[in-house]
Amino acid sequence: MDNKAAQHSVVRRSSPTGPVTVAYENKVDAGELRQDDAQFALAAKLDALHESLSSLPPVPVCTHKAKKSSSTSSGPLLLSLERTLASTQSFFRKMFDLWSFGPPPRGIYIHGPVGVGKSFLMDLFYASVDAPEENQSCNKNSHSHAKITKRRVHFHEFMLEVHHRIFVYKQKHPRDDALPIIAQQLAQEAQLLCFDEFQVTDVADAMILKRLFLLLLDLNVVVVATSNRAPEALYEGGINRSLFLPFIDMLKDTFDIISMENSSVDYRLETRADGQSYFWSNEDVYGKINDNIQAQLEKIFGGNASGTEAEIIPVLFGRTVKVTRLNDRCAWFNFSDLCYQPLGAADYIALCYRFPVIIMERVPQLDANHLNEARRFVTLIDACYESRTRLVLTAQVPLDELFVEFEAHVESNDGDGELIVNDKGGNSSSFATTMIRTKEGKYYEWSATGRVGVSLAQFSSANDLAFSFRRAASRLVEMGGKEWGRQ
Structure with missing residues (x-):
């Protein structure tokens, strides 16, 4: 068994590896972890995403305007012209970004039982991505790439924050559409969002998630999420779940879905x-x-x-x-x-x-x-x-x-x-x-x-x-x- 593991170690080290795999192997070699095939495979997927971040298009400048009531002084015709111009500008900006950078990389949605290493691997990936202030000391031999703002947050805490931002915005602009403004704020703050414990148990979250995620993707935000639920099991049994199903379809279309359902070891329980x-x-x-x-x-x-x-x-x-x-x-x-x-x-x-x-x-x-x-x-x-x-x-x-x-x-x-x-x-x-x-x-x-x-x-x-x-x-x-x- 030990010889087998040693042979496997030689094989996996003979091919080029990215920063997540390197960090994972170092912890295995130091005796901090036992090698796990599912974790090793996930590290390789995260390495591929890390590499693709080098061509991530920038966050476009916001052209969203708050909705105006029909009594606005600019008049409905002028308002319609403004929206048409904004839409045209958005289209050409997208075409320019695609021509200059290519399409943004797909996000990753990782699901599986408790304690199998989902959050641990995501955190290794998150640590490997250089934020602007961290990138200044990188040398050409490191796994560095273009500067990217990043944020790692528990998904529920993130949604609490989104609801609070909506609440604050609506206090001042009760008739305006808050979500495009908030999505732009979030994108400017972090172009890489890493969510831990992605779960949907709230009808309010369920109703806004599809639109919020589409806005973030449109702003070239990359999302990595861990969850204990496969996409099709999200919000299972929830009120008005039929209205949530388009979000699941969107998630499957725009994310790479990685299952660790076959991993049965809860490594947390091995902690003394x-x-x-x-x-x-x-x-x-x-x-x-x-x-x-x-x-x-x-x-x-x-x-x-x-x-x-x-x-x-x-x-x-x-x-x-x-x-x-x-x-x-x-x-x-x-x-x-x-x-x-x-x-x-x-x-x-x-x-x-x-x-x-x-x-x-x-x-x-x-x-x-x-x-x-x-x-x-x-x-x-x-x-x-x-x-x-x-x-x-x-x-x-x-x-x-x-x-x-x-x-x-x-x-x-x-x-x-x-x-x-x-x-x-x-x-x-x-x-x-x-x-x-x-x-x-x-x-x-x-x-x-x-x-x-x-x-x-x-x-x-x-x-x-x-x-x-x-x-x-x-x-x-x-x-x-x-x-x-x-x-």
Whole structure:
């Protein structure tokens, strides 16, 4: 077996390789990774994209104009002439770019189970692409190419940002079309977008994705995305899914789809969880934490709390979240503080930006009796994972018993979805970003309201819910390592 691996190593090194493959092989040689054929093949695909970025056309200058109402002083005839001129200019600019650079490279959509290395390989690719400030020190022997702006972001965080930009724009221009302006802003900020955890569980996201992506592609933006869903399984079971199907067709037509579905090893579970981030006791979870665990939590908390005053953390859409026990680096909560309240991803992301360490006490076993709480908890785990925030938990059961499986299905009655849960199942919805406005003028994420038939049944399929539990358990193991976290 070892001789076979050595022979394979010689063969793969005898042919020219790009920067992603080189970085991957170096980690294998250093003993940081085991060689994986699916990962090696993906590295080669990413190398091909890396090479093609050298001929990437520039982002064209925006010619979009905000829609004017019929009462505009310029008059409908002049407005029509302006739009015709803008369209003509856009056509000739595209022809010039095609003649000078060729067509922009196709994006890559990578899907497969949890922990098989999708995000890891994408991150190697992302690191190999030179941003303008990084490219200045490159020499001719490096794998450098034309300067390109880039951004790597969790897909849900990106969509939260898009919704927030739309919200802000509409405050000033309520009748104008915000999406072309926002697409131009995004393209100017980053011509390479790398999305982690591409998933669609929100009707608002589903309705704008096709148009947003077409606008970005039209602006010569290249997208690389990882997902646990094949394109045809995106937004499965979602409300008005028929309106989303054209996006799936567009994705298949304009992206290279790479499957890692045959990879069954979850490499995260091989991480030794020895970073003292998960504590459990078989006492009543709402009773007193045992003294030994309490002492360890106090040690992790480190330092005194910052007086008696709470801190108000700003959140997107003009909302805030309150922290009552904190110091400069750590916030301390009960499970009920963050998961029984109408909080969502935007709140958790704001907390992660503010604190490198979050302690959460009294996490219950999550079963069919804690659907909405479990969904929020999974969302918090995802936010901590993406921002490398250390999440320290105390629970009443061991980690491998934290998420109890159950079955769920959706029944419809007069157009209103209702979630029916059978007591043996495993599901928590993943992200959703629709914002609703209350009578008092406050904005909340629809997914955070805990409304049965809205946050769960209408926006997520049972498969998405079940997967969220598996991903969360896998991530908690990885996040328990000694090296996890940020300074």
